[in-house]
Amino acid sequence: MNKQELIENIKRKQSFLCVGLDTDIKKIPDHLLDSHEPVFAFNKAIIDATADLCVAYKPNLAFYECLGVKGWQALEKTVKYIREQYPDQFIIADAKRGDIGNTSAMYARSFFEDMDIDAVTVAPYMGEDSVTPFLTYKDKWVILLALTSNKGSHDFQLTMDVDGERLFEKVLRKSQTWAGDDRMMYVVGATQGQAFEDIRKIVPNHFLLVPGVGAQGGSLEEVCRYGMTKECGLIVNSSRGIIYASKGTDFAEAARRAAQEVQRQMAEQLKSIF
Amino acid sequence: MNKQELIENIKRKQSFLCVGLDTDIKKIPDHLLDSHEPVFAFNKAIIDATADLCVAYKPNLAFYECLGVKGWQALEKTVKYIREQYPDQFIIADAKRGDIGNTSAMYARSFFEDMDIDAVTVAPYMGEDSVTPFLTYKDKWVILLALTSNKGSHDFQLTMDVDGERLFEKVLRKSQTWAGDDRMMYVVGATQGQAFEDIRKIVPNHFLLVPGVGAQGGSLEEVCRYGMTKECGLIVNSSRGIIYASKGTDFAEAARRAAQEVQRQMAEQLKSIF
Numbered sequence: 001m002n003k004q005e006l007i008e009n010i011k012r013k014q015s016f017l018c019v020g021l022d023t024d025i026k027k028i029p030d031h032l033l034d035s036h037e038p039v040f041a042f043n044k045a046i047i048d049a050t051a052d053l054c055v056a057y058k059p060n061l062a063f064y065e066c067l068g069v070k071g072w073q074a075l076e077k078t079v080k081y082i083r084e085q086y087p088d089q090f091i092i093a094d095a096k097r098g099d100i101g102n103t104s105a106m107y108a109r110s111f112f113e114d115m116d117i118d119a120v121t122v123a124p125y126m127g128e129d130s131v132t133p134f135l136t137y138k139d140k141w142v143i144l145l146a147l148t149s150n151k152g153s154h155d156f157q158l159t160m161d162v163d164g165e166r167l168f169e170k171v172l173r174k175s176q177t178w179a180g181d182d183r184m185m186y187v188v189g190a191t192q193g194q195a196f197e198d199i200r201k202i203v204p205n206h207f208l209l210v211p212g213v214g215a216q217g218g219s220l221e222e223v224c225r226y227g228m229t230k231e232c233g234l235i236v237n238s239s240r241g242i243i244y245a246s247k248g249t250d251f252a253e254a255a256r257r258a259a260q261e262v263q264r265q266m267a268e269q270l271k272s273i274f
Numbered sequence: 275m276n277k278q279e280l281i282e283n284i285k286r287k288q289s290f291l292c293v294g295l296d297t298d299i300k301k302i303p304d305h306l307l308d309s310h311e312p313v314f315a316f317n318k319a320i321i322d323a324t325a326d327l328c329v330a331y332k333p334n335l336a337f338y339e340c341l342g343v344k345g346w347q348a349l350e351k352t353v354k355y356i357r358e359q360y361p362d363q364f365i366i367a368d369a370k371r372g373d374i375g376n377t378s379a380m381y382a383r384s385f386f387e388d389m390d391i392d393a394v395t396v397a398p399y400m401g402e403d404s405v406t407p408f409l410t411y412k413d414k415w416v417i418l419l420a421l422t423s424n425k426g427s428h429d430f431q432l433t434m435d436v437d438g439e440r441l442f443e444k445v446l447r448k449s450q451t452w453a454g455d456d457r458m459m460y461v462v463g464a465t466q467g468q469a470f471e472d473i474r475k476i477v478p479n480h481f482l483l484v485p486g487v488g489a490q491g492g493s494l495e496e497v498c499r500y501g502m503t504k505e506c507g508l509i510v511n512s513s514r515g516i517i518y519a520s521k522g523t524d525f526a527e528a529a530r531r532a533a534q535e536v537q538r539q540m541a542e543q544l545k546s547i548f
Binding site: 156160 | 340343350370371372383398426428429
């Protein structure tokens with residue numbers, strides 16, 4: 001999917017919500033555990049209940065890998081289901097990969113060619129040649145970790161370097177020489193508040209993928225105040241707050257209600273630009 | 275496996291070689307492609323040909339993931355085979371993971387509980403709470419990226435901070451407060467030469483996992499000169515130089531000869547300490 005299509009979807013759906021498919025077999029409703037493929041059954045129900053309210057889905061690969069072969073099957077089936085049933089969805093593999101060039105190329109092949117996923121999250125620590133193999137595919141995206149939502153973001157990302165920039169700013173600046181805003185986005189945690197202002201000085205037009213609203217405590221209003229551009233420029237993710245809104249047989253309806261509430265807030269924010 | 279057992283294995287085998295199982299379906303000998311499980315068949319032959327010459331195996335997960343479900347099956351089968359046939363081998367999942375706490379915990383469960391792997395490579399960018407979930411398992415290890423072997427290591431890892439330390443030094447120093455040398459190792463590329471001296475000032479006793487000898491151009495002698503401790507303190511990885519030593523039906527014998535040559539050089543280096 002290209003940038004213009006993504007913007008059109010946001011405008012049309014009045015939503016920049018990404019639903020995080022962090023599907024933990026230990027947290028899904030008991031009645032699904034009897035089904036042949038409980039993880040896929042859960043995902044399918046969540047997707048059907050939320051697809052008109054969001055523009056993206058983000059399976060977090062850890063939750064699938066921890067189930068081994070079965071988890072990988074559930075992931076492939078989930079991606080295929082979204083692709084076929086809801087072709088306007090932007091699919092993000094939250095993988096946080098990044099390795100030497102020939103290895104990153106293997107990951108890129110896996111996500112972009114075999115699974116036809118739109119975007120992959122990538123860690124910047126290993127530098128340019130670990131990221132560029134992901135940048136050779138048309139209309140496919142790298143979402144580079146810049147300033148994450150967790151406490152550990154203070155350990156290195158906010159480290160000041162000798163030129164007076166923090167590491168996450170150096171990542172933003174340097175990575176812009178690798179690709180433009182047509183195939184690069186950045187992860188910026190919703191918990192980082194006013195740092196969005198500093199980030200927008202360096203990347204005024206890039207889309208930001210923003211986790212941390214909901215369970216992690218970030219504020220949607222604050223993210224929009226400091227981070228929204230005239231093209232929106234934000235994809236805000238919510239995982240646990242939506243997919244685990246209920247543990248009962250009504251989990252899908254509860255997820256829909258939770259997504260509706262977020263979408264309503266997003267429509268409010270979008271009034272100022274669309 | 276604990277540190278003392280690893281050192282004993284190195285002493286006994288006169289080797290600190292790790293064979294990297296970067297098994298690329300596009301590079302394995304043609305005659306294996308007819309077999310039911312070509313990747314596992316290749317790995318099994320390589321393992322049987324080299325197990326007495328090395329102390330560790332390191333499957334790089336990208337090469338398995340890119341095959342989807344089949345790749346994951348090959349990985350699980352390979353790990354199980356090593357565990358059962360060669361229980362003295364230290365198994366490293368080269369995964370370069372690192373995510374927010376609850377996600378890292380899922381990865382840890384996957385590698386340490388389900389697969390009984392000894393160690394996982396982890397990226398430090400997201401800081402302490404992305405790493406600590408991997409540190410709660412007895413005799414299981416985190417191998418944290420410090421200074422990698424690729425060109426991109428110059429983009430951020432060698433960035434100087436305001437306190438006059440480079441980012442990789444900050445990673446080494448800070449991460450020592452998370453765990454001791456009984457469950458933490460560091461990745462340091464063989465191509466980094468004299469940086470090993472600076473690294474040993476900060477982590478005098480930690481094991482270092484050293485990729486980059488062979489195809490990437492690092493020198494074993496230089497690594498040992500600057501990086502070896504009185505307990506060895508090194509696991510040196512070779513992947514392509516060993517597993518693709520021949521593309522013919524003699525690939526396993528050729529891999530053995532290549533591993534023998536490295537082991538011989540290692541035995542020479544170990545003379546000074548054991």
